Amino acid sequence: MVINKASMEESPVATGEKDDDDHVSSVPPPPPLAVREEAKRQLRLAGPIVAGALLRYVIQMISVMFVGHLGELPLAGASMASSFATVTGYSILPKVQAQQLDGPITQNPAQPAEQERNVGRTNLFFFSTSTYGTNYYKFYSTYMHGYIFAGQLGMASALDTLCGQAFGAEHYHLLGIYKQRAMLLLTVVSVPLAVVWFYTGEILRLLWQDADIAAEAGAYARWMILALFAYGPLQCHVRFLQAQNIVLPVMASSGAAALCHLLVCWLLVYVAGLGSKGAALSNAVSYWINLAVLAVYVRVSSSCKKTWTGFSTEAFRDALGFFRLAIPSALMMWSFEIIVLLSGRLPNPKLETSVLSISLNTAFLVWMIPFGLGSAISTRVSNELGAGRPHAARLAVRVVVFMAVSEGLVIGLVLVCARHIWGHAYSNEEEVIRYVAKMMVVLSVSNFFDGIQCALSGVARGSGWQKVGACVNLGAYYIVGIPSAYLIAFVLHVGGMASGLSSSMASWCKSCYSWESLYAQIGIKRRQMRRTGFSILHFHLIWRHEDGGDI
Numbered sequence: 001m002v003i004n005k006a007s008m009e010e011s012p013v014a015t016g017e018k019d020d021d022d023h024v025s026s027v028p029p030p031p032p033l034a035v036r037e038e039a040k041r042q043l044r045l046a047g048p049i050v051a052g053a054l055l056r057y058v059i060q061m062i063s064v065m066f067v068g069h070l071g072e073l074p075l076a077g078a079s080m081a082s083s084f085a086t087v088t089g090y091s092i093l094p095k096v097q098a099q100q101l102d103g104p105i106t107q108n109p110a111q112p113a114e115q116e117r118n119v120g121r122t123n124l125f126f127f128s129t130s131t132y133g134t135n136y137y138k139f140y141s142t143y144m145h146g147y148i149f150a151g152q153l154g155m156a157s158a159l160d161t162l163c164g165q166a167f168g169a170e171h172y173h174l175l176g177i178y179k180q181r182a183m184l185l186l187t188v189v190s191v192p193l194a195v196v197w198f199y200t201g202e203i204l205r206l207l208w209q210d211a212d213i214a215a216e217a218g219a220y221a222r223w224m225i226l227a228l229f230a231y232g233p234l235q236c237h238v239r240f241l242q243a244q245n246i247v248l249p250v251m252a253s254s255g256a257a258a259l260c261h262l263l264v265c266w267l268l269v270y271v272a273g274l275g276s277k278g279a280a281l282s283n284a285v286s287y288w289i290n291l292a293v294l295a296v297y298v299r300v301s302s303s304c305k306k307t308w309t310g311f312s313t314e315a316f317r318d319a320l321g322f323f324r325l326a327i328p329s330a331l332m333m334w335s336f337e338i339i340v341l342l343s344g345r346l347p348n349p350k351l352e353t354s355v356l357s358i359s360l361n362t363a364f365l366v367w368m369i370p371f372g373l374g375s376a377i378s379t380r381v382s383n384e385l386g387a388g389r390p391h392a393a394r395l396a397v398r399v400v401v402f403m404a405v406s407e408g409l410v411i412g413l414v415l416v417c418a419r420h421i422w423g424h425a426y427s428n429e430e431e432v433i434r435y436v437a438k439m440m441v442v443l444s445v446s447n448f449f450d451g452i453q454c455a456l457s458g459v460a461r462g463s464g465w466q467k468v469g470a471c472v473n474l475g476a477y478y479i480v481g482i483p484s485a486y487l488i489a490f491v492l493h494v495g496g497m498a499s500g501l502s503s504s505m506a507s508w509c510k511s512c513y514s515w516e517s518l519y520a521q522i523g524i525k526r527r528q529m530r531r532t533g534f535s536i537l538h539f540h541l542i543w544r545h546e547d548g549g550d551i
Helices: 005-010 032-068 072-086 092-100 112-118 132-141 150-156 158-168 173-198 200-206 211-242 248-271 276-300 319-334 337-345 349-386 390-417 419-425 430-463 466-491 497-511 515-532 536-542
Strands: none
Touching: 032 211, 032 248, 032 276, 032 349, 032 390, 158 173, 158 211, 158 349, 158 430, 173 200, 173 211, 200 211, 211 248, 211 276, 248 276, 349 390, 349 430, 390 419, 390 430, 419 430
């Protein structure tokens, strides 16, 4: 992060003025009571956030369970549709698919007995590693929830900054306007993507995919379009409520949607006879149920009377300002995807895909905890900055970094201790189990750095520095992580450890992002606010650094 010289010249730090926001070294350490209270605040936020995210992930796992009982062709079609939806616009995807799917999916004649026993089998996490089609589906369905709507999720993250700081500054009516604006713009963005998804089957056939699988994938993708239009507004409601420290209703609505999903999926897949298309449609129905519950809560709850005042024409203004925050957030969400796709070029793709899917599933589950911490600190920092309390924001950052380090150590120890047991939950094949045991050690290290990365990314979102976060992601993943992954996997031939090692190295680069420098920037913004009469919120909205400002 570079501080503009002009900003330094006018600040008390450079001129020697005395100010209560002086350099970080002049700030006394916070009392233990304040630290404990801050930790309680963050845990009260993070707990329901983690639970709600897990419940939304369960919706995808239930769909995987139902599709897994329908046969190999539905699995292969759903896998291709999911992967196409996940990385639409990535030219590398057809190459990976062409390498992995050489033709129609068949059983391995060398192991007919084992294949026959395992076909259609579901285990603890509804996955089977028996056939190649199932492996391929596992590879992409593992991150379906996390990345299939990554662009929408990332763009909705702009509300972390806008709504959080508006709430802290007590500009309550702005929260409803920001939510409406985000919903409108995400709906507009979804239209061209929906057109692409509608023609998924035709596009896949043009890319020389198997005709039957392409047809199945096209049908599956078309039935996923309704989920696309529900997920964006759902995330906007989640961020809108989260910025107000309202998290229990979000968790409850996610739980209700997950319970309804069991019934909806069974009715559509088996009773209505829609098969895999019913599984895709059930996701949309469950997301719409979740969205409807939250929308009703916002409308009738007394907690949202100040922040939701009805629809306003102001939502149609300043779309460019929203995209300036939203697009870097989307880049932050997409940055890991290319590392995942590299695994498609590894030797022995059947084994690599199986182990990678297990590793990614495990990583995603344990990642929920730092995800909750990152969301909590984003809310805390944005609220405190909006209220003009940079010292409180700095204390919140210190607390979340300590909790992230503690979480990484505890979860890492659990992964290492359970490494010889965890693989049995997914597979009966000894080669896979041994490979998973090795990967658990790598994941324990990766999770440690991921915890710090999530915390610091939350600080960046709460501060309105999505562009800074995107630049850090660029350096961490594209300059360090991806070349390292290629070197480890294809030059040194370490194999499946590449993804874990590269993600931990990238997370390490992210963790070097100095939160002390963040506080220095907060102090400068606070002093400029006093001189000009602008609020901290205004500084983020007009993005002064593009015209020679402070960042």
